[in-house]
Amino acid sequence: xxxxxxxxxxxxxxxxxxxxxxxxxxxxxxxxxxxxxxxxxxxxxxxxxxxxxxxxxxxxxxxxxxxxxxxxxxxxxxxxxxxxxxxxxxxxxxxxxxx
Amino acid sequence: xxxxxxxxxxxxxxxxxxxxxxxxxxxxxxxxxxxxxxxxxxxxxxxxxxxxxxxxxxxxxxxxxxxxxxxxxxxxxxxxxxxxxxxxxxxxxxxxxxxxxxxxxxxxxxxxxxxxxxxxxxxxxxxxxxxxxxxxxxxxxxxxxxxxxxxxxxxxxxxxxxxxx
Numbered sequence: 001x002x003x004x005x006x007x008x009x010x011x012x013x014x015x016x017x018x019x020x021x022x023x024x025x026x027x028x029x030x031x032x033x034x035x036x037x038x039x040x041x042x043x044x045x046x047x048x049x050x051x052x053x054x055x056x057x058x059x060x061x062x063x064x065x066x067x068x069x070x071x072x073x074x075x076x077x078x079x080x081x082x083x084x085x086x087x088x089x090x091x092x093x094x095x096x097x098x099x
Numbered sequence: 100x101x102x103x104x105x106x107x108x109x110x111x112x113x114x115x116x117x118x119x120x121x122x123x124x125x126x127x128x129x130x131x132x133x134x135x136x137x138x139x140x141x142x143x144x145x146x147x148x149x150x151x152x153x154x155x156x157x158x159x160x161x162x163x164x165x166x167x168x169x170x171x172x173x174x175x176x177x178x179x180x181x182x183x184x185x186x187x188x189x190x191x192x193x194x195x196x197x198x199x200x201x202x203x204x205x206x207x208x209x210x211x212x213x214x215x216x217x218x219x220x221x222x223x224x225x226x227x228x229x230x231x232x233x234x235x236x237x238x239x240x241x242x243x244x245x246x247x248x249x250x251x252x253x254x255x256x257x258x259x260x261x262x263x264x
Contacts, residue, residue, distance in 0.1 A: 002101070004206055006142070009109045011202035013116055013135075019195035020120030023188035028171060029120070029128045035163065036116055036132065039139055042151075050146040051211060053223050055232045061151050062233065065158050066244045070251035072163045076170045077258035083174055 006047040014040035027082075027089045031075050038068050104145055112138035121185075125171045129164060136160040147224035 013036060020033035042061045049057025083089060112135045119131035136159045144152035222228055233241050 002105070003211060004209075005105060005109070006146070007206045008203055009105075009112070009142075011199060011206060012113055015195050015199040015202065016113070016116045016120060018198065019188075019191055020116075022191035022195075023185050024120060025185065026125055028125050028167065028174075032128055032132050032167060033120060035159070036119065036135065039136065039159070042155075043139060043142060046143050046146050046148045046151060049148070050224075053220065055223070055228050056236075058148055058151055058224070058229050059232050059237045061148070062154070062229070063237075063240060063244060065151075065154055066248060069158060069163055070247050072166055073251050073255040074258070076166055077255040079170060080173065081258050081261060089174060089176065 003047055003051050007044060010040045010043040010047065013037075013043070025090050025092055027079055027091050027094070028076075030091060031072065031079070035068060035072065038064060101145060105142065108138045108141045108145075112142075125176070126168070129167050129171060132167075133160050133164050136164070147220075149224060150226045150229045 017033045017037035017040060020036070021030050024030050024033065042064055045057040045061045045064070049055065079089065082094060086093065088094070115131045115134040115138070119128045119135065122128045122131065136155055140152045140155040140160070143149075143155060
């Protein structure tokens with residue numbers, strides 16, 4: 001029973017992150033929302049690991065944290081390069097690759 | 100007791116994540132995200148994932164969020180008067196509500212049966228067990244992660260140093 005509560009919290013955080021990605025225009029806040037979605041997925045992993053008493057979920061969360069760190073570093077570097085070129089962090093104005 | 104901690108931390112994390120997506124200033128969003136990560140670390144520790152809880156605070160709330168705050172500081176954005184920081188997203192919010200309903204119904208209608216096979220409860224979640232599984236069964240992904248981090252390091256430096264004019 002307790003496990004369903006954790007999964008519902010995870011779903012709530014994931015949906016809040018997804019809505020944030022769609023409604024925010026500042027690209028840095030959009031990246032923060034992506035981090036929130038990754039965290040919600042981590043909560044699900046830990047919940048299932050705790051339920052099954054299986055350590056594989058912990059190994060997965062370890063990998064997800066490492067990948068999130070790499071993603072944040074490269075993503076923020078892209079944002080910095082973009083800001084130098086275009087003087088904006090608005091996702092609506094980053095449309096130079098739009099057909 | 101566990102239920103009480105879960106309710107408090109769950110409510111706090113949902114509240115802070117709402118603050119994060121609604122706040123006007125990026126710094127407010129970043130600090131709210133740090134609060135959400137602390138709440139989640141408590142929830143991880145509550146489920147006896149002690150190493151992951153510590154990593155959550157060290158790597159997420161520490162390293163990654165400092166990186167975000169540094170970039171916010173470097174960009175030094177001026178708040179323009181009368182400019183909207185949100186798109187008018189009633190459709191998006193409606194879609195999010197539908198997705199949330201579907202997920203809740205899916206979780207609620209699932210009954211997790213079957214015996215939780217695996218480790219005994221005194222060994223589950225200890226750092227020694229995490230280390231054991233990372234260095235035996237998942238040694239290859241673990242080593243590839245180091246290559247990924249090196250690639251990210253080189254890529255980030257190359258992107259920032261590049262003069263694109």
